[in-house]
Amino acid sequence: MVGIFQSWNIALSIFNLCLISAVMTMGANIQWGYAGLINFGIMGYTALGGLAAVLISVDPVQEAWRAGGFDILMALWLIVVMVLVIRFILKRFEKSKIRTYSIAAIIISGILLIRFSAEPGIEAIEAVDPAKTGFLGGFGLPILFSWIVGALFAGGLAFIVGKVALGLRADYLAIATLLISEIVISIIKHEDWLTRGVKNVIGLKRPAPYEVDLQTTDWFINLVEKFNSGKLSVIENLADRQAALNQLVIEGSSVFVKLCYSGLFLVVVIILLILTQKALYSPWGRMMRAIRDNEEAANAMGKNVVKQHLLIFILGSAIVGIAGAMLVTQDGLFTPGSYRPMRYTFLIWVMVIVGGSGNNFGAILGGFVVWFLWIEAAPISLFLINFFTAGIPETNALKAHLIESVPYFRFLLMGLGLLFIMRYRPKGILPEKIEIK
Amino acid sequence: MDFVNAIILLLNYIFIPALTYGSQLALGAIFVTLIYGILRFANFATGDMMSFGTMATILFTWYFQSLGVSLGVLPTALLAIPFGIIFMILYMLIIDKFVFKYYRHQKSPPVQFAMVSIGVMFVTQAVVRIIIGPADRRFFDGEKFIIKAREFKEMTGLNEGLALKSTQVITIFVTIVLVSLLFWFLNRTKTGKSMKAYSDNEDLALLSGIDPKKIVLVTWVIAGILATIGGALYGLDKSFKPFTYFNNMLPIFAAAIVGGIGNPFGAFLGGYVIAFSEILLTYAYKKFFMYVLPASMEPEGLVQLLSTDYKFAVSFSILVIVLLYRPSGIFKGKVL
Numbered sequence: 049m050v051g052i053f054q055s056w057n058i059a060l061s062i063f064n065l066c067l068i069s070a071v072m073t074m075g076a077n078i079q080w081g082y083a084g085l086i087n088f089g090i091m092g093y094t095a096l097g098g099l100a101a102v103l104i105s106v107d108p109v110q111e112a113w114r115a116g117g118f119d120i121l122m123a124l125w126l127i128v129v130m131v132l133v134i135r136f137i138l139k140r141f142e143k144s145k146i147r148t149y150s151i152a153a154i155i156i157s158g159i160l161l162i163r164f165s166a167e168p169g170i171e172a173i174e175a176v177d178p179a180k181t182g183f184l185g186g187f188g189l190p191i192l193f194s195w196i197v198g199a200l201f202a203g204g205l206a207f208i209v210g211k212v213a214l215g216l217r218a219d220y221l222a223i224a225t226l227l228i229s230e231i232v233i234s235i236i237k238h239e240d241w242l243t244r245g246v247k248n249v250i251g252l253k254r255p256a257p258y259e260v261d262l263q264t265t266d267w268f269i270n271l272v273e274k275f276n277s278g279k280l281s282v283i284e285n286l287a288d289r290q291a292a293l294n295q296l297v298i299e300g301s302s303v304f305v306k307l308c309y310s311g312l313f314l315v316v317v318i319i320l321l322i323l324t325q326k327a328l329y330s331p332w333g334r335m336m337r338a339i340r341d342n343e344e345a346a347n348a349m350g351k352n353v354v355k356q357h358l359l360i361f362i363l364g365s366a367i368v369g370i371a372g373a374m375l376v377t378q379d380g381l382f383t384p385g386s387y388r389p390m391r392y393t394f395l396i397w398v399m400v401i402v403g404g405s406g407n408n409f410g411a412i413l414g415g416f417v418v419w420f421l422w423i424e425a426a427p428i429s430l431f432l433i434n435f436f437t438a439g440i441p442e443t444n445a446l447k448a449h450l451i452e453s454v455p456y457f458r459f460l461l462m463g464l465g466l467l468f469i470m471r472y473r474p475k476g477i478l479p480e481k482i483e484i485k
Numbered sequence: 486m487d488f489v490n491a492i493i494l495l496l497n498y499i500f501i502p503a504l505t506y507g508s509q510l511a512l513g514a515i516f517v518t519l520i521y522g523i524l525r526f527a528n529f530a531t532g533d534m535m536s537f538g539t540m541a542t543i544l545f546t547w548y549f550q551s552l553g554v555s556l557g558v559l560p561t562a563l564l565a566i567p568f569g570i571i572f573m574i575l576y577m578l579i580i581d582k583f584v585f586k587y588y589r590h591q592k593s594p595p596v597q598f599a600m601v602s603i604g605v606m607f608v609t610q611a612v613v614r615i616i617i618g619p620a621d622r623r624f625f626d627g628e629k630f631i632i633k634a635r636e637f638k639e640m641t642g643l644n645e646g647l648a649l650k651s652t653q654v655i656t657i658f659v660t661i662v663l664v665s666l667l668f669w670f671l672n673r674t675k676t677g678k679s680m681k682a683y684s685d686n687e688d689l690a691l692l693s694g695i696d697p698k699k700i701v702l703v704t705w706v707i708a709g710i711l712a713t714i715g716g717a718l719y720g721l722d723k724s725f726k727p728f729t730y731f732n733n734m735l736p737i738f739a740a741a742i743v744g745g746i747g748n749p750f751g752a753f754l755g756g757y758v759i760a761f762s763e764i765l766l767t768y769a770y771k772k773f774f775m776y777v778l779p780a781s782m783e784p785e786g787l788v789q790l791l792s793t794d795y796k797f798a799v800s801f802s803i804l805v806i807v808l809l810y811r812p813s814g815i816f817k818g819k820v821l
Contacts, residue, residue: 086596086599148810160790212805212808212809213805213808216808216812217595218594218595218596218599219526219527219595219596219598219599220527220742220808220812222527222596222599223527223738223742224804224805224808226735227735227738227739227801227804227805228801228805230735230797230798230801231797231798231801231802234794234795234797234798235798237794238792238794238795390610390731394603394606394607397600397603398603398607401600450615452618453614453615453618456610456611456614456615456619457611457615458611459607459608459610459611459614460607460608460611460612460615461611462607463604463605463606463607463608463609463610463611464604464608466600466601466603466604466607467584467601467604467605467608470597470600470601470604471587474597
């Protein structure tokens with residue numbers, strides 16, 4: 049529809065983001081719909097997925113490694129030692145006040161030690177050509193690997209968060225995960241040696257061809273010519289025809305690149321959909337629902353509730369991590385400053401609730417519908433405002449003010465949509481369906 | 486003399502800012518804790534409700550300024566706050582009637598309430614941005630400083646100046662008055678006591694003839710007062726920007742939980758705990774040590790435990806630690 053009204057280019061970019069949103073929503077849906085775990089930390093996992101894309105695809109910065117690599121490795125080694133020591137203390141000694149205090153002392157002194165030992169290294173790294181690099185770089189591998197690594201990163205974080213926070217009651221889990229994701233974002237934003245921080249990483253490698261390359265490739269030009277032969281044959285003048293063809297090639301190339309991404313994303317969505325559907329109807333899925341619906345009964349039946357909760361928390365977060373890596377892959381840039389809870393946590397939750405929690409198709413539908421509305425809310429509300437104020441002259445202050453604040457109507461639309469769905473269709477557009485065979 | 490200088494330095498850069506920031510957080514945290522204790526849900530629209538109240542206050546401030554009304558040395562906003570409060574309470578009651586009431590009657594689980602409050606958050610954000618726009622606004626007028634740093638230096642002959650902004654004094658003063666009134670109300674009056682009873686055990690309270698509708702109404706009224714004043718004080722001291730208010734929700738939540746959720750006094754102290762730890766851990770102590778230590782032992786670096794970028798992260802880490810070791814908060818709120 050947008051393809052016809054605006055342009056195929058915009059339509060495809062919305063479609064791609066819909067696909068990514070669908071992946072995120074599936075991740076959140078696994079946690080909320082299958083297991084009833086509330087995770088408001090989606091932003092953090094998305095950002096970690098994005099970080100994975102950077103660390104995998106960017107070429108290593110040799111100079112920076114020479115300048116401060118050793119210090120950084122030392123600091124990492126210190127962290128590992130610290131964790132091992134704490135584990136050893138936890139295992140060896142009985143729970144007591146002295147143990148708690150000594151662990152606290154180890155952590156605090158460890159942080160101070162790491163901070164002061166890594167300081168010169170970090171400064172050296174950040175001083176290496178700060179306008180271009182100023183960070184360690186990555187491994188220089190194809191960016192597609194990062195989708196898996198992103199999942200691993202996000203899963204790893206989810207393991208730690210889950211260990212810490214999963215014992216809490218639902219709404220506290222929500223607050224705790226939200227705050228932890230903020231901590232993750234502030235680390236990504238300010239540890240320049242790792243992520244370039246707010247200086248952003250741009251020009252990441254692509255899994256799809258570049259538009260500029262496509263425009264000079266013969267087979268692509270022929271393809272565009274074939275598609276538009278009807279339109280082109282109308283034009284008589286040869287020079288005009290060539291100009292029109294060039295224009296079409298430029299447009300076609302960006303559509304083609306976006307189509308490549310769409311294909312890749314579709315593959316991911318379909319694989320995840322098959323896996324999650326299988327999981328939902330497997331004995332494991334039944335067990336998760338049992339745990340969700342009655343924790344005590346499931347516990348009495350000998351199911352390890354804590355372990356299963358942790359597992360599903362990790363799985364869901366890993367899926368969100370994939371989506372984060374996909375997002376950065378598509379954009380070709382990593383901007384830590386753009387990760388905001390509104391866009392990456394609460395909007396995804398609107399998608400989950402609107403689509404239908406516990407239903408994978410619902411999650412995908414929610415991702416599509418909500419993202420489409422989020423993008424198209426401004427044009428739609430502009431149209432509505434113009435429609436309803438058609439009789440009022442352009443100079444009217446109220447009308448001008450309303451038109452000026454059109455971008456904010458998307459919040460209103462999302463909020464009202466969420467409230468109405470919660471009130472009149474609390475199970476979402478596509479409610480959870482459980483077939484009992 | 487150096488020692489006095491060091492003390493003044495700490496007062497100027499740590500104690501007074503932290504006390505001001507802590508007061509602003511404390512008001513928000515009491516708001517969160519009251520809603521949690523009596524209406525039984527975590528209100529994710531906290532920050533945006535505060536920004537709504539502040540917005541109403543700003544609009545009235547502009548109105549008064551256009552009429553030429555002012556309070557002289559005091560900011561005009563103080564005059565506008567009561568009107569802002571009325572609008573805030575009306576807005577809250579409308580939202581309660583159309584949104585929260587239904588779920589209260591359904592006895593929905595807290596998670597559902599939290600989700601609904603996210604819907605309210607979106608709507609409120611839209612309303613605020615549509616009415617006043619997302620820009621950064623200052624609405625402070627009147628005398629800016631009570632003591633200026635340079636005057637203080639001249640007066641005392643010390644190296645370090647002590648600046649005291651009038652907004653800081655107003656914030657601390659208003660907070661003390663408001664919080665003492667609130668505790669008097671909660672502990673001494675009949676309505677306050679019945680609110681406490683309702684929070685402790687709903688069924689018992691209903692049995693003993695407490696009217697739940699009245700309790701809910703009074704809770705929203707108090708919440709409206711706290712939200713507007715807290716928001717307006719923050720806006721006076723710094724500036725008003727809807728996005729900052731949304732972000733402030735996070736340290737406010739941290740303060741409420743650290744203090745023990747459902748416990749207003751805990752929330753009050755929690756605000757200061759969060760504010761002081763944020764500022765203490767991210768302040769560069771270099772100058773302080775230069776005064777206190779002999780010249781030979783002067784530190785080379787900034788002697789900063791964490792860079793200021795991690796200000797928010799500090800309060801969230803405190804929250805995580807508290808949740809791990811003392812889930813009911815420092816001052817024993819409800820057990821989570």
